[in-house]
Amino acid sequence: MSIIGFLIPIALFLGGLGVIAFIWCVRSNQYEDLEGAAWRILEDEDEPPGQGPGRGGRGG
Amino acid sequence: MNATLAGRAADPTIELQPTRPDDIQAFVRRQPDGAWALDLMVEGAHCGACISRIERTLRRHPGVQAARLNLSTRRLHVAWQGAREDGAALHAAVEELGYPAVAFDPERLEADGAAGQQDLLRCVGVAGFAAANVMILSIAVWSGHALDMGPGTRGLLHWLSALIALPAVAYAGRPFFTSAWRALRARTTNMDVPISVGVTLACAMSLSETIRHGPYAYFDSAVTLLFFLLIGRYLDSRARGHARAAIERLMLLRAARVTVLEPHGGQTVMAADQVRPGAIILVAPGERIGVDGRIVSGTSSLDNSLVSGESLPAAVEPGDRVYAGTLNLDSALRIETLAVGEATLLSEIGRLMELAEQRRGRYVALADRVSRYYAPVVHFLALLTFLVWTFQVGVIWQIGLLHAVAVLIITCPCALGLAVPAVQVIASGRLLRQGVLLKSPTALERLAAVDTVVFDKTGTLTAGRPELVDRDRVPEAALELAAAMAMSSKHVLARGLVAACPDVAALDGVREIPGRGLVLATPEGEVRLGQRDWALEGLAEVGATPDGPALPEIWLARPGQPPQVFRFEDRLREDALATVRALKDRGFRVELLSGDRPEVTAKVAGQLGIAHWRAGVGPTAKTVHLQALGRDGRHVLMVGDGLNDAPALAAAHVSASPSTAADISQTAADVVFQGQRLGAVLELLAVAQKAERLVRQNMVLSIGYNVLAVPLAMIGLVTPLIAAVTMSSSSLLVVGNALRLARPSR
Structure with missing residues (x-):
C-alpha cells in the first residue's frame, strides 16, 4: 500500500499543473475570442512574433 | 438613472454619423511601451476573410506593430509607433475596406461584465479539478466499503479529499456565497441560499466525520455539485455577455455629437449631455438635433418620426420648439438650447420609463420563486429528520445530524439550479444565431406568458x-x-x-x-x-x-x-402581413398604437387586418393604454422603435425593438432583433413557449427526483455513493431534456 504514498502526490501535482495552466490561459485572454481562432488557422501568412492575444491588453 | 438617460437619449441617431478625424484623436492612447494604441468597434466583420483583410491592410501601414480583430466582440486593437495623428488614417483605412468603425474607450466599456466572466471561468476550472480528483479518491473509498479497506487507509483518503475539497469549495463557491449573503441581507431568499447552506454543511459534517474517523464523507458531492452549477452559470453569463456586447456595439455606432457655437466665434464639438442651457448649437442638414430648444435662425423641415411617430416631415421656422431626436432635413439651423429641466420631452420620457421600470423590477425569476417555497420545506425536513432520529429513535445526536445533513445534500437543488439556466442558455443561443438578442435574463419567462402583441407603426411594421x-x-x-x-x-x-x-x-x-x-x-x-x-x-x-x-x-x-x-x-416590412397573420392564427391579440395621423394608421391597419388600432397616441397615452391592458389581465409584448415608444416599452410586460431603433428604445427593450425581418417576433414567441414547457418539465423531473430521494435520506439510507449517483443522474437528465430545444422546431 505504500505505493499510494507516491502515486497520490504525483497525481495531485500533475492535476495541479493542469489547473495552473488553465488559470494562466484565462488570465492571458486565451478564451477572449473563440470564434476568431477557428478562422485564423486557415490563414497562410504567419503573424509577426509577439502578437498573441495577451498583448495589447484588454482591447483584443 | 436620469443622468445616464439624458446622456443616452440625447443622441438617438439611426444613420451612422460620419466620424470626424478629431474625434478619433481623442481615443488614441499611449501604451506603456511608448507606442500609440487605438480601439475600434468594427461592424460587418463576420468571417476569417474579414479578419485577414482588415489586419493585413493595417499591418501594411508603416509603423503599425499590432492589429488584432476579436471576432466575438468585433473589437479591433491597433498599436503603432510614430505620430498620434496616424490614428485617423488607420481608421480611414478600415472604413475604406467597407467596415464602418467607431473608436471607443476600452476602459469605459470593460465594466464588470468581462471580469466577472473570467472569474467564473476560473471557478469552473478549480471546481472541475477538485471534483475529478476527489471523485477518484471517493471511488477508492466506496470500493473499500465492499472489500476490506482498513480504517487507516480510509482516513488517509478522507483527509486527502478534505485537503483538495475545502480550499476548492472556498474558492469556487464564492459566486454562490456572495449572492446568497446579498439575498439574506435584503431579507429575501434565492436559489443560492439552499445551495450555500447545503455545500457548507456538507463540508463541515464531512470534516468532522474525517476527524472522528467515521465511514462517510460527502466531499465529492459538495464539489461535484459546485462544478455542475458553475458550468450552468458560466454558460448563462456567456450567452448574456454575447447579447450585451452586440447591443453595446449597436449603440456606439450611433453615438452623436453636438456642434456648439461659442459666443465669441468658433465652435466646439461635444457630447449632447454636456451642452449647457442657453448655448446656441448648429445643426447641419441630415444631422439629428441633440437637444431640446428653440430655433433662432434658419428654416427647414424636420423628420419627427422618432419622437412622435409622424411619418411626414414638418416645416419649422425661427421661434419653433424642436426636440432632441428629430432629424433636420433641409438646411442648417441655429438652435438655442432650452433648460434641460423637468419640462423637456426627454426628461418626461425618462420619468415615464423610470416609473415603468420600477414596476417591472419586481418581477421575480421562476427559479427564485420556486426556491422561496423550496428552501423552507427542505430546511424543515432536515430539522425534522434530526429531531426524530435523536429523540424518537434515540441515536446519539451526531448520527441524527449526519442523517439531517444527508437530507440537505440530497435536496441541494442541483437539478433545480440547472433546470432553468440550461434551457435559457440553449434558447438564447438559438435566438442569437438568428439575430435576436435577449437583454434581460427573465425575458424568456415573461415572453412565454404573452397573449397580446402591440406594434408601433413607423419603423416597426414599416421599414x-x-x-x-x-x-x-x-x-x-x-x-x-x-x-x-x-x-x-x-x-x-x-x-x-x-x-x-x-x-x-x-x-x-x-x-x-x-x-x-x-x-x-x-x-x-x-x-x-x-x-x-x-x-x-x-x-x-x-x-x-x-x-x-x-x-x-x-x-x-x-x-x-x-x-x-x-x-x-x-x-x-416585407413579412409584416405574414407575421401579423401568423400571430393571429396562433391566438394572439394584435394591436397597433401609432403617433402618426389617423388616415395613415388606418390604412396600415387595414392592409394588415389589425382590428384594434389607435392613432395620434403620444408617449404618455401609450403607457396608459398598456397599463390598462395589464390591468385587464393581459400580458403584452410591445414592439416599437422610436423615442416615443421608450416608456411604453418599459411599461409592457415584455418588449422588443428592432436594432434600427433609437438607442433609448434599445435600452428600454428586453429583446433587440436585427435585420429586416419582423418574423423574428414569431420565432421569439415560439422559442419562449417551448423553453417555458421544457423548464416546467425540468422542474417536474427534479421535484420527482426529490420525492424519491428525500424519504431515503430521511430514513438514513443515503450513503455518499447513492448521493453522488442520484445527483449526477438527475442533473444529466435535466440537461439532456434542455438540449431538445436545440433541435429545429418541427
Missing part, C-alpha cells in the same frame, strides 16, 4: 424610410436626372429617389435651396427638383397631383418638358 411609389410609371430619363441631382442632398425623400435609381453618377453644380429643393443650371435653363409650389413656379403647364391618398411628393421641372411628380410611401 421607416420612404420608397418611390409607381416606379414603373415614371419615365426613366426623368428618374435618372432626378436621382443624379438628389445625390447631393441628405433629405429623406432625396435618399428615397437615390435608392430607387442607385447607379447614376452625382451631377456637378447642384445647389440646395433651404426648405425648397435642388437647382441645376443647364444651357437650356434651370432644372428644379423639390417642393411643388417652388419647382413649378412660373411654368405654363402645371402638373396635377395624381388621385389617391396624400403622400409625400417632390416635383421635377425641366425646361421645355412637362413636370414630373415622384410620390413616396413608407412601405410595410
